[in-house]
Structure formats: structure tokens, C-alpha cells
Amino acid sequence: MIQKSIMIPSTSPARGGLRLTPLALAVALSLGTSAHAAEGGALELDATTIEDSSLGADETGQLGYTVESTRSATGMKLSPRQTPQSVTTITRQQMQDRDIHSIEQALETAPGVTASKMEVGGRTEFRARGYGISNWKIDGLQYPGSTDFSGGGAALNMDMYERVDIVRGANGLLGGTGDPSAAVNLIRKAPTKTFGGSAYATYGSWDKRRLGADLNVPLSEDGRLRSRFVVTQQDANSFRDNQSERSRAALANFAFDLSDATTLNAGYQYEYSKTVGGGWGANIPIWFADGSKTNLPRSSNLAPSWSFGETETQTVFAGLQHRFENDWELELKGSQSSIDALSHRGLAKVNSLRRGVYGGYWDQDGGGAILNGLHQSTDTTQQSAQIDLSGPFQLLGRTHQAMVGYSDSRTVAWSPQYSCTMVSNGQSSGPVTGCLFRANNGLPISNWHDGVDDDLNMLASKTGLHSKVTTRLQGMYAATRLSITEPLSVIVGARTSDYSAITRGVDGSRTSQHNNGVVTPYLGAVYDLDDNYSLYASYTDIFTPQTQQTVSGGTVEPIRGQSYETGIKGEWFDGRLNASAAYFRTKQDNKAVLDGDLTTPTGNSAYKAGTGQETDGIDLELAGALTPDWNVYAGYTYLHFRRVDSDGRQDPSHLFKASTTYRLSGALDRLTLGAGVTAQTNIRAVSSPAGQPSNGISTGPSDVNWSGYAIWNALAKYQVTDDTSVTLNANNLFDKHYYTRYGFYAGAIYGDPRSLSLTVNTAF
Template identity: 80%
Template sequence: MNPISRSPRGASRLTPLALCIAAACNAPAFAADSQPLELDATQIEDSALVPADQTGQLGYTVESTRSSTGLKLTPRQTPQSVTTITRQQMDDRDIHTIEQALETTPGVSVSKMEVGGRTDFRARGYSISNWKVDGLKFQGGSDFSGGGNALNMDLYERIDIVRGANGLLGGTGDPSASVDLIRKAPTTTFGGSAYATYGSWDKRRLGADLNLPLSADGRLRSRFVVTQEDADSFRDNQSERSRAALANFEFDLDDATTLGAGYQYEYSKVVGGGWGANIPIWYRDGSTTDLPRSTNVVPSWSFGEYITRTTFGSLAHSFDNDWALDLKVAQSEGEALNHRGLAKVNSAGGGRYGGYWQQDGSGAVLNGLHSSSDTTQQSAQIDLSGPFQLFGRTHQAMVGYNDSRTVAWSPEYTCTMVGDGRASAPALGCQFRANNGLPLSNWGNGVDSDYDMLASRTGRHSKTTTRLQGLYAATRLSITEPLSVIVGARSTDYSATTRSVAGVRSNQQNHGIVTPYLGVVYDLNDTYSLYASYTDIFNPQTAETVNGTKVEPIRGQSYETGIKGAWLDGRLNASAAYFRTKQQNKAVLDDGQLTPTGGDAYTTGTGQETDGIDLEIAGALTANWNVYAGYTYLHFRRVDSDGRSDPSHLFKASTTYRLSGPLDRLTLGAGVSAQTNIRAISSPAGQPVNGVSSGATDVNWSGYAIWNAMAKYQLTDDTTVSLNANNLFDQHYYSNYGFYAGAIYGDPRNMAVTVSTSF
């Protein structure tokens, strides 16, 4: 893509949406208040802005994306809210994990269930469960067995997040959002980069990225990425380590055909991550606690460990008529091992909850969990797309098929908790709660050093095989010069067969589920477009009932309408959207009941209905000024019995500016993530009476605003040093409040210094 140039033809009066953009681009335009405000003032010379890189990224935005409909569309042409976290954004914000990336994403909120374990990413009032890598379905959930806990952003070029249902491509119309990670791929030129980071709590991180052509003409090329991190924590007894590597190869069979293959490895381990929220909200007498953020009553042997190994391949062919064939395959093998202990509130049997701490150090009970799983997922997708002529106009079409098969295998364990000269009764399923865990002598002194949890396999195991197949098609019809219509549909087959540890089989099947998609875009002028879209929701659930069967799939509808704008040849994009979602059959906790394997049991809820507003802006205000920001207003028209985990108002923003003149080697940045309070529920355990609770309690999850800042200095043309500061004003806030009468503190102020070089 060539550097852009703007002609006087692009001038027009400023609308309210463009007012702040024009102000940033040319403040003098506002000095002459007697003159009309004209967009001539935002003209950019040929050399002002650099062209897109080889991946189509333009700083804080992208030229195009296929993540919504499978058609290659610009953000303005896409009739849904689409956010891209680009490589430059990740570098500027020192982002290396999926959690960090989604914490900066407009419209997405984060709620943790424990440290280093289950994390619930949410959008528009619902949990995100649709994860992809390079468009292929991936077990990306951050839970006790999902691959999300090991995802390492150093291996990925960017992340596309489509808010709202996206069942056309994924097969599951998740009403929240779909997350598609785009893997780093080789290019034809030699180059690379390396960095070293040191930060708060002895954080040490190293990484290297090498693009290596293996033939003189670049037809055979490779990309290698390696990274590692070791860090302590502000919490007692906690440390983290991660490792990742990528080897990606491409070979041009001819000018039109490219073959790709590669392998990646991702590893993460959290020591001191417990089972559940690690800070109690109430003492045994019902009074509210006020514990230090460092409080973390876990044993030294508590950990969660996650490994994902992925082999992938691709074949891309371009035909002479501009049509393209794209075939992708991948196999991911995930291993998860959890050996966790934590003093917390939990079930005491009979619908009652105990283990509340007393202020004198007594009352705490050590809970324990041991589990492991091996998950293999095989995915394939083939797409055929291109333009066609009809009635004198050019249109786009796409047809495809994708298939994923997941086999999850979990052995059964029996465990005994020992300590203080005692041993618990053996626990089949290895879950120790308030009624069978071991009491601590003094929670203020941590877990007694002789406490341990001994686990052994019984020889039995459970196995779940899931198959998701779909045939889909979509077309973008250019009805008139300003009006385009996207029509698509998908037919999905879903099956899940579970064999319990007792050998009992259960099966869930849904065949021929049709998911329609309709989108309309109307160009008001060269800058603004109106749009609307509709799609159905179909989303199978993995939650189990008291009988061990799966809760029936979620069904519903998703609507969105709004206005989008694009400036500076697509380098700046903005949107304002109204959305509405209806959902039935969502799984909710079944009043403290357990599954046959000892997990929390769920039942079909009453369903939810939400609507709200999304505002977003991303890209370049000037050649030296990048920004992305988003505001979401969320309204629950109907809420199920699990209550709320989402703020009504969510605002995120980040900006960087490269100075000029003598300080032109210095870039400064700042950002904020703010949300209002949540009227949540402490569930299933609540505020105790006489040391015991028998039900949920309404709680107020306080709102907060977390500020960050960065500074980067260009030491040489190839080397930079940067400083990132998070939670700049050391705000006390929670990343969970109310789960089993517990809470989890967010990170205090922390800093990191990074030296990076490129070649």
C-alpha cells in the first residue's frame, strides 16, 4: 500500500463525531471562530503517515479483517463492532498474556474465580466462549483445563475481537464476543527483534523474534519466536513462570500457491494459585474484613500448570479471476495439572457454608483440589472466496466448511489430606471443602508446614468427545453505490458424548441447526456509513447437571445497528452502536448441588436479555499520535438467578504521542480502564450468621479507575528503552467480589523497564 495523500475533495463540515478528531489534527482551525470548520485542515502529505505493514496493520487499527463474516472487509464495511489489538498496541502496553490483552479491549470485562486458574472474560453481559487461532476453533477458555491459561501473546501478530454473536463462522453464536488470535507468519525479508524486561516483584522476561528467508528469492521462508518469563507476586507464596516457542514455515509452490506448516509450544505455571477467591469478604461474626493485598493463605505446594502443543498447516491458492482458496488445519494437545490448596469458605454439607475466619486467627479450613486433563483438538477449515459480476456491479461471495473434534480425557483420583498428626478420610474426586478439609491453627501464620495433599489415580477416567461441523456461505451484494447487503447462513451439526468415570454414557446431539446472518451497510458519504445486522444464537454448553448430563444449548437472537466513520484512508476508525441480545437456557448454579464427579452442578436458568451502547475509536489522529478508546453502556432488561458480573458503564482508553523537535526520539503514553460499581451477588455462600451461611447475599462490587503510563526513548535507530507503569495511583480494587463469599484484589502499582532492539 502506498503512503496516503488526501485531495481537497475530501473537505466537509465537521459533524459531532469528527469534531475531536479535527481538533487534534489542526488546533489552529478553531482559532478563527468566525470561519466554518472544514476538514481541509486535516490534509496529510504523502510522507506524513507510513503505509500498512506486511500484515495489514496500521498502528492501532487494521486495513481489513475477515473475523466477522469471512469476507475481507474494512472496519467501516463490517456491520458489527470489531476491535483489533494490534502488535504496536501490545508492544506499547507491554502486553504478553491474553488476560492483559482483553483487559485493554473496549467492551470486555474480566472476572477471576481464583488466582492463576479460571478467568471469566465477558462482553455485553455474557461469558466469552468462542476462541479461535487463525480462524480455527481453539480451546481458549481460561479454566482448569482450557488452553487460555498458557496463551502467550509474543507468538501472535494481533487479536481480532468481534462483539456480539458470530455463529456464521464459529458454529456457536456466542452472544458476547468471539476472539481470533492471528499467529505471526514469515515474510520474504530477513529481520528480527529481541527484548529484555525487568519489573516489579522481580519480573524477568526475555524474547526474540527472527524472520529468516531460507532461499535467496524468499520463496522458502521461516519465522522463529522464543520467549520466557519468571516473576514473583505482590501476594504471599505466589510466583509465575511461562515459556513459549514458535516455528512457522511457508513455501511458495508457484506465484499463486503457498504451502505453510509450523509448530508452537506454550507453557504456564502459577505457584501459589489457590482454588477460589483468596480473600474472605466477611469474618465469622459477619463483620467485613479489611485484609492486606498480600494475604494469600495457600500452602507452598499449591500450583496450576498448563501446556499446549500445536501443529498447524495451510494451503493458499489464488486463481486468475481473483478468487482464492484457503485451507487450514491444526491439532492442539493440551495438558493441565491442578494441585491446589486454599483456606476459604466452602460447602459444609446440607446446603450450609462454613470455614469463615475469626479475627483471632482461628476458624480457617484448608480446602484442596487435585485434577488433571489431557485435551486433543483437531480443526480444519476450507474457504473459497472472491468477486463476481452481476447487473453491472461487482459483488463478493464466500463459501466454506469447518470441522473440529475435541477429545478431553480426565483420570479419577483419590486424595488424602494430612497434617498436624492427622489424616482426612480419603476423598474420591480429590475435593476438600469446609466439611472434610483440615483446620488451620492460625490463618495469620499461613498454612502449617506439615500439611500436604496426597493424590493417587484410581485407574478410572472420564472422556468427552465433541464434534462441531458446519457448512456456511455469505455474499456481499453491492445493491447501489452507497448500499451493500451481506446475506449469509450456516448449517451446524453438533454432538457431545461423555463417558463418566463409572462408565455411564450420555450423548447430546443437534443436527441441521441453521444460523442466518443479515447485514446492511449504507454509505452516507465518503466518511460515514450506517449499518445494521442480525444473527441467531446457538451455543452448546459444557456445564453438567446433578445427573451428569450437559445443560441444553443456549438459543437466542442478536441485533446491532449503528454508524461508523473512517478517516485518513482508514488509519482512523470510529463507531457508535446500539445492540440487543436475547438468550435462553443459560446454565446457572443449582443451589449448591454437585455433579456425580463432585463438581458444581448447574441447571437451566430463566435466560437473559441485554441491550446497550458501544462507542469506539482507534487509529492515528496524526502521524505521531495514536489512540484507541471505547465506552460501553450495558442494561439488563432481564437477568437470570446467577445475578450480574458486569458493570453498567465501562470505559477504556490509551494513547501515545511521539514528540517533535529536539525530543523527537521520545514517545509518551497514558491510558485508563474504568468501570462503575456492580450490584453483584455473593453466591452460593453469603454473609454468615453464627459462623454459617445458607444462601447468597447481595453485595456491592465497587467501581474503579486504573491509570497507566508509558515512556519510550529511541536510543538509536534500532534500539529503544521503555518504561511502563500500571495502576499508576495504586488504586485498591477487586478483580472478583462475591464468589463463595470471597474476593480477589487487583494488582497494585507496578512498573517494568524494557530494552528492545531490531535488526
């Protein structure tokens, strides 16, 4: 979709005197009341309608802050109401309103999703329902999208994508892995048959500068051959000392209609991201060496100027779609992504002195800080392919749906071994194979009040050895949606998966893991109470292979478990407003947890199978148009831990997110105002494996309180002409002090202070 705002007209004809009693129910759901609370008319807005026969979904199926349908949960094209799981979509309109340009910003907006950082500009774990998200897709194809030192998530630039679908709960039918948290599916921008485009320029706090352009060009007069080009670039400094960021991306996507029923597409995509001043681990300590709490400025960042992490991703993709006369559809698609990730990081932090003992705590007088260091690179290639056949069929006088498919993904991650030396004037650490400098072998900083000494450096060179991890995931799956009666539909499906992981260590050792014929069943049911409301329930097994390595160099055994969900959904105004209330329960065993301070043969942190977790909770969500000029997007999640593994909690019990925009009327009808909030309660977390020190050292974890917070944002958008707008965005409006990590190796990471950005956007 070319970036051009579409507003619902306020002069739409009445629809038989329709009242907003359904809206009362939607609001009641968001407040946690029963599904029938609205019938008494506690909230009733007479003669408010949203109706215009000329207004429907755009070419991508988006309706402002919601979507017409999605395939991301079951592979079948279903409306949000008819999908028996919690499905959230971050649309192009939302991304434009909120000034969202990265996957981290997009998921921070999504209900039920939290982000837990391990360092600045490095590893960020996105979590849902008490578990880390590991199931990433682009256009339905598996993608190594985790935001870590080797994944491509850090480079995911949202200017390249139309929308993001987030299926909360297990998605074993299509995902190939039954990740109990969520599956994230990014939908890439595709060419359309009409010429058009948009461009924008943004300037914001800390010298943020961003430019982008999106151009759709038909290459034949009838539009059968068409193209889409997107380019974007950003440079920005930071509120932290020594930190800056750079990103750029480009997309070229082509489509050709071989016939009225067959379309071929192919393209190339490039994404790059680099953070200078990003360290290795949480960048500020919770405690001084004497055990007292620190209260450091948010600008504190004891990372040297040479510390950085960068990710570069190149992807080629192609697909073929054929529509049969009986409304069945065949789709073949494939892609290959090459991800080059390099980390050359330094940071003064707490780390291991010897087994079970941790040091490097700062003294208040400026002593005690030790520069840690990490150097590593990974070249990852992922090839993914998928074939799907879906469509309707008639049985016993009723229309049903079916789908069958096969997916195959192969990932090869190649990591060279390095030898490093940390040096300064007059001293040297000596060569360290594996390039991990901790409290026991890093170099001291003269006075942390003055930052890292200018003469401290880390030199790296390849040893000529490398490790290699090859994983393959194949699966066949099938599902059918049976219309049992007029109000009742049942979805029955299953997937059988083959998984293998072969690891070759730097010493030539070889370990392997194979799981063949793993069957993942899926069962869902939807019962329509009336034209607006539906009850639903779903169940699926959990099977998630893990890549974390044990102390011997092998991989931790796969996760097993079950996922249940049931609830009620509502849909109004031809799908322009959707709401849901869900109860979920998930059980997970064997989740990888840190194996103390032990390391793998390559020097990385070792993991073991944990005791697992069991969670349940409630999800409430509302998305779409409340009135012709009022868009809203809100979600509340209550999460209860029945069982917690040894890594402790990283998730709040209560999470609320809301975002809304309202276009004024009359003489101010060119002005749109918006506001939003992200609020979460405190987390009874664990500072692990290092905790509160005594006499400068600690010997184990400590319980900590990760304080809750509420972060507000606001926007004002003025439509200068029909095609040009100016938008002012304010994030963390009240400049709240909060943490995006608290308790990792006795450290913490501050969230962003208040920031402003001004964007000029024009469409043509």
C-alpha cells in the same frame, strides 16, 4: 510483523486543504453525541493532514492502532467500516506499547470486554455484552481457549501472535456457535520474504524478568521458502504471599511458494504457563465469621507453597492457499492442539458444610480457617479443519463478493479420577475420591495470621478410572455481499451446524447430546452516507452448545437466542482512523447456572439451564491516528440488563477504556509519551452461593456492591537509535485498591497494585 516502530511522517503533503471536521465527529461519537454534531465545526484543526503515499499497511494489514481489513466477522475481507458488526483489533503496535504478553492483558485492553476471576492463576471468565466469551479461534480455526482448569487460554502467549480480532456480538456464521458475547480470533505470526528480527528484555516489579526474540529467515535466495522463529520466557514473583509465575513459548512457522499463486505453510507451537500459590476460589474473604467486613492487606494469600496450576499446549498446523486469476481465493487449513492441564490447589476459604449450609469463615482472632483442596488433570486434544472459497463476481453490471466454506472440529477431553488424602502432623482427612476438600472435610489452619501450617499437605493418586468427553462441531456456511446500489451493500448468509457431545463417566455411564441441522442465519446491511460515514445493521441467531454437566452427569442443553446490532461507522485518512457508535440487543435462553451446591457424579459443581438473560446497550469506539504523531484507542460501553438469570450480575453498566501515545517534536522527537485508563462503575452483584454469615455460617446468597474504579497507566519510550528503544511502563499509576472478583463464595480477589517495568527493544 517484526517489532519495529513505524511513525507517520509529519511532513506529508496537503490533501486539498483537508480539515479535521470528520475528527470532530469521531470525538463527538465517543462522547455520545449525535452523528451530525460535528458539522458545525465545534472542533476543527486547520491544515492537519495524514497523507503519505509511501505509508500503507504493513504485510499483516496493520496500521498502527487499527487494521486495513479483517475476515473475522463474515469470512470476507472487509474494512472495519464495511463490517456490519462491532470489530475491535488489538494490534502488534498496541501490544508493544502497553507491554502486553498474555491473552488476559490483551483482553483487559479491549473495549467492551471485562474479566471476572474465580481464583488467582486459574479460571478467568472474559465477558462482553453481559455474557461469558466461549468462542475462541486461532487463524480462524476453533480452539479450546477458555481460561479455566482444562482450557488452553492460560497459556496463550501474545508474543506468538500478530494481533487479536474481537468481534462483539454473536458470530454464528463463522464461529460455529452463536456466542452472544464476542468471538476472539488470534492471528499467528507468519514468515515474510525479507530477513529481519527483534529482541527485547524486560525487568519489572516483583522481580519480573522476561526475554523474547523474533527472527524472520528466508531459506531461499528469492524468499519463496521462508521461516519465522519466536521464543520467549518469563519468571516473576507477585505482590501476594507465596505466589510466583512462569511462562515460556516457542514458534516455528514455515512457508513455501509452490508457484506465484499457491503457498503452503506448516509449523509447530509450544506454550506453557504455571502459577505457584494460585488457589481454588477467591483468595480473601469478604466477611469474618461474626459478619463484619474484612480489611485484609493485598498481600494476603492463604494458599500453601505446594499449591499450583499449570497448562502446557503443543500445536501443529498447516495450510494451503491458492489465488485464482479471477481474484478468487481457496484456503485450506488444519491444526491439532494437545493441552495438558494440571491443578493441585489448596486455599483457606468459605465452602459447603452440608447441603445449603456454608462455613469456613475466619475468626478475627486467627481461628476458623479451613484448608480446602482440589486435585485434577485433563488431557485435551482438539483437531480443527476448515476450507474456504471466496472472491468477487459480476452481476447486473456491479461487483459483488461471495464466500462458501466448511469447518470441522473434534475435541476429546480425558480426565483421570484421583483419590486424595489431606494430612498434617497427627491427623488425616481420610481418602476422598474426586479430590475435593471443602469446609466439611478439609483440615483446620492453626492461626491464619501466620499462614498455612507447614505440615499441611495433600497427597494424590490415580484410581485407574477416568472420564472422557468427546465433542464434535461441523458446519457448512455461505454468504454473499451484494452491492445493491452505489451506497448500499447487503450481506446475506447462513450456516448449518451439527453438534454432538458424548460423555463417559468414571462409573462407565454414557450420556450424549446431539443437535443436527441447526440453521444460523446472518443478515447485515451497510449504507454509505458519503466517503467517510456508513450506517449499518446486522442480525443473527444464537446457538451455543454447553459443556457444563448436570447433577446426573449429562450436559446442559444448548443456549438459544437472537442478536441485533445497528449503528454508524466512520473512516478517515485512508483507513488510519476508525470510529463507530452501535446499539445492540441480545436475548439468550438456557444459559448454564450453578445448581445450588449440588455436584456431578465426578464431584464437580453441577449446573442447570437458567432462566437466561436479555441485554441491550451502546458501544462507542475510536481507534487509529488523530495526527501523524498521535495514536489513540478508546471505547465506551453502556450495558442494560432487561432480564438477569439466577447467577446475578458480573458486568458494570458503564465501562470506559482509553489508551494513547504521542511522539514529541523538535529536539524531543525521539521521545514518545503515553497514558491510558480503564474505568468501570459499581456492580450490584450477588455473593453466591454463600453470603454474609451469622454465627460463622451462611445459608444462602447475599447482595453485595462490587465497587467501581479507575485504573490509570502511563509509558515513556525513548528511541535511542533508529532500531533500539527503551520503554518504561507504569500500571495502576495511582495505586488504586480494587477487586477483580467480588462475591464468589463470599470471597474477593484484589487487583494488582502499582507496578513498573523497563523494556529494552532492538530490531535488525
